[in-house]
Amino acid sequence: MIAVAGPSVAAPQRVVSMNLCTDQIAMVLAAPGQLISVSDLARDPRMSAMADEARDYPINHGRAEEIYLLRPDLVIAGQFASGPTVAMLRRLGIRVEVLPPADSFDAIRDEIRRIGALLNRDRAAADLLARFDAGLAALRPAGDRGRAALYYANGFTSGRDTLAGAILEAAGYRNIATDYGIANTTALPLELLVMARPHRLITGARWPGQSRSEAILDHPALDRIAPHTAEITDRDWVCGTPFVLRAIEALQ
Template identity: 70%
Template sequence: MLIAAVLPAESAPQRVVSMNLCTDQIAMLLAAEGQLISVSDLAADPRMSSMADKAAAYQENHGRAEEIYLMRPDLVIAGQFTQGPTVQMLRRLGIRVEVFPPAESIESIRKEIRHMGALLGREKAAEALLADFDEGLETTASKTRRGRAALYYANGFTSGRNTLAGTILDAAGYDNVAGDFGIDDTSALPMELIVMSQPDRVITGSKWPGQSRSEAILDHPALKKLSFGIAEATDRDWVCGTPYILRAIGDLQ
């Protein structure tokens, strides 16, 4: 006991690399100056990242083990669906890699902010960020129900209540049509069922440049005849479980 008492606490990592869009943003929100040295290339894409302007200040990586190893990190932060071989190779090279699952609920967002704060030795910063997030949620989340809404994406997919998009929809005061068909996660939903359910609002993802056949279903005239028509969602605020979902919630209102 006496020996343990005099051992120094594990020092915070000084050269941190994030290789996942969502961990990029939480790390940028919490890291001390100079502590985070690289984020993924997606973090600088304004179509995908809510912090694209801030990401420009960091060296970008493309999730390749060779490039990350040469940065001499003492901590690498990855997402659950990050390239498995990259994570395995970095660990074989003796580099610490921490993996974050996607945050699909308010509570999981709060948990991951605290986890990131602990990894970076930035617990106080994490608690301050959480306080701001909780205050914003109290102000932004709807206190009344606004009707029924359907989330509808390319290839006819929808998101249920156990997804980040479903969480945003619920916080904005909408009942999710996906629940009428027993869909809790992400699944295909025939357009005919969307139309027959007569939602008050249909929310889709932003369209990307080019001619994608998967997105053609979103232009179907049957969808456009629904009560409020189609509202385009801002993808970058919906992609990751970060405090920026407050903007997505506010936009729906």
């Protein structure tokens, strides 16, 4: 059988990203002038690893009206984007691609390939993948760093099937969530955390103001159970992008 090549698909010229995580990968991969808007969160240095770069792009707030007026030929949204916004843009004839969050290193690779294909920037995606894999290899731990616990507001923790769990494992730590059969993100009673006696406690960055959900992180028991507590900047952890390499390095 002789395969007949179909017509090549033209690269989109006016791309809008309305998701913090796709914003960052699109900024890295897009050709000059191809990406015309990113979400407002992309400029927030607490959440975005590319806050400085995002200042070069007009922002959007994920509203259908403002995105339609940008005249995009492709909109990239996250899985948890506003359903009415996505539906309205599609009714108006605008192509919208919805991507799931990347919750593992393999998912990060898939996200890079997917966005590279959407932008018709496969070579740039391949280069970024190669740098990501090389960075992971360079950060491979030489040995076991001990047991660690992830602990967030409202007493939540993350297990092995989460991005945070993958970062912890890549840094050489054993996640105490495994001891309790926790694979995803769920609440972990403070008593169980204390009984686990982790060597290291890793919490999320604090936000301005007073929050009852964060009050548990001030409990005096947390100061006694782990001699080394690291408060990790959320921006390197929150999205499945190659910037997770910085989170791994910070733990090491």
